[in-house]
Amino acid sequence: AGVGRTAVHEACDVSRTVLAAIRRGTRTQIRAATARRILAVTRDAVADHAVIGAGQTKRQLRVLLHEGFTRGELARRLGSRARTPHLQITGPRVLARTAAKVDRLYRLVMAEA
Numbered sequence: 394a395g396v397g398r399t400a401v402h403e404a405c406d407v408s409r410t411v412l413a414a415i416r417r418g419t420r421t422q423i424r425a426a427t428a429r430r431i432l433a434v435t436r437d438a439v440a441d442h443a444v445i446g447a448g449q450t451k452r453q454l455r456v457l458l459h460e461g462f463t464r465g466e467l468a469r470r471l472g473s474r475a476r477t478p479h480l481q482i483t484g485p486r487v488l489a490r491t492a493a494k495v496d497r498l499y500r501l502v503m504a505e506a
Contacts, residue, residue, distance in 0.1 A: 396439050404438035405430040441490040450482065450492045453499040460502065470498055 398416070402409045407427055414420035415431075439445065457467060468478035471494050482491065 396434065396436060397443060400438045400440045400443070401431065401434050404434045407431055439489045441488065441493075443489045444486045445489050445492060447482065447485055447487040447492070450487050450495045453495050454480070454482065457499060457502060462502075467498070471495065 396404075398409060398412050401407070402412055407430060411420065411423070411427070412431070415423065454467065458464070462470075464480040465478050468475070468480045471480075471491075473479075482495075
C-alpha cells in the first residue's frame with residue numbers, strides 16, 4: 394500500500410526495531426495496545442516519497458483533460474515551474490506526493506463544476 398516501516402513507526406509510535414522484529418517473525422507476542430496502534434495505521438500514513446499505483450491519478454487526469462484543461466495548464470497547476478510545462482505522468486506508478494496534488498486539484502475543479 395506504499396506505507397513503509399518508518400511511516401508506520403511515525404503514525405503509531407511503535408519503535409522501528411519492534412516493527413522489524415514483528416515483520417521478521419522473531420517477535421511473536423506483543424501487547425494488545427501495541428497491536429491496536431499498528432493495525433490502526435491506514436493508507437493515509439503513506440510518506441510523500443513513497444511510490445504507489447498510478448491508476449486513480451491517471452483516471453483523475455483523464456477527467457480533467459476531458460473538462461478542457463491542457464497538459465501544460467495541468468502541469469502548471471500541479472506546481473511545474475518550467476518555462477514550457479508539460480504533464481509527464483506516464484508510468485504505472487507515481488509518488489504519493491504527486492497523487493495527492495492531482496487529487497487536490499481534481500476535487501477543487503469538480504467542486505466548482
